[in-house]
Amino acid sequence: MIDVILLEDEPVLRQELGEFLDEEGYRATRTASLAEFEQHFQAHRHHLAVIDIGLPDGSGLQLIQRLRQSGHPLGIVIFSAKGTTADKIGGLDIGADHYLSKGCDLEELSATLAALARRMELRQEKTLWQLEVGPRRLLTPNAVHIPLSQQDMLVLHSLMQQAGNNVSREQIVQDLGADFMHYDQRRLDSQMRRLRRKVETLSGQPLPIKTLRNSGYCFYERSRVCG
Known part of the structure; x- marks a missing residue:
């Protein structure tokens, strides 16, 4: 399985997204804050990330910037309630691969992750x-x-x-x-x-x-x- 790390502070949505990612065939690590993300993120294991940017202990944009500066080959999808054109441009400029609004259908999130995995040449383990x-x-x-x-x-x-x-x-x-x-x-x-x-x-x-x-x-x- 491809490991995905999810950062979402809202408990119900975090549960829903985590279960959805599991159902889609990913191994999802769920985190609720920047501190939890830093605690659980493993560069050698996590190849994809779904990140909210409005968090209780800081900005997800700053986290993305740090991840990009570290050089980790990580596919990043912002999943945020902030969906203006300016928000999307800012997220993509700082290093996200894709920017999705929380109002989108989860099938769009699935398709986005699948396309990103193909581009990064990630492969699901044969089990x-x-x-x-x-x-x-x-x-x-x-x-x-x-x-x-x-x-x-x-x-x-x-x-x-x-x-x-x-x-x-x-x-x-x-x-x-x-x-x-x-x-x-x-x-x-x-x-x-x-x-x-x-x-x-x-x-x-x-x-x-x-x-x-x-x-x-x-x-x-x-x-x-x-x-």
């Missing part, structure tokens, strides 16, 4: 996730076995046997053995949130499932399903 149906467990790339409930196993089976493809909510619900017309969609969302938390807590790795807004999910890394 393999293995679903073991018989014992109902998930083997992560770092060799951690995650025990699964029957429902979790069925959801992962539906997604991992079509890894790389978009799987509709209707297909997943059918694979769960339920009637889609009478199924409460919030149950699937809640189950997915719990499953993501469980996998990351036990293995330290985000579950590589991308949420397709209002349509379904996609397991986006290499996988194997076995008995």
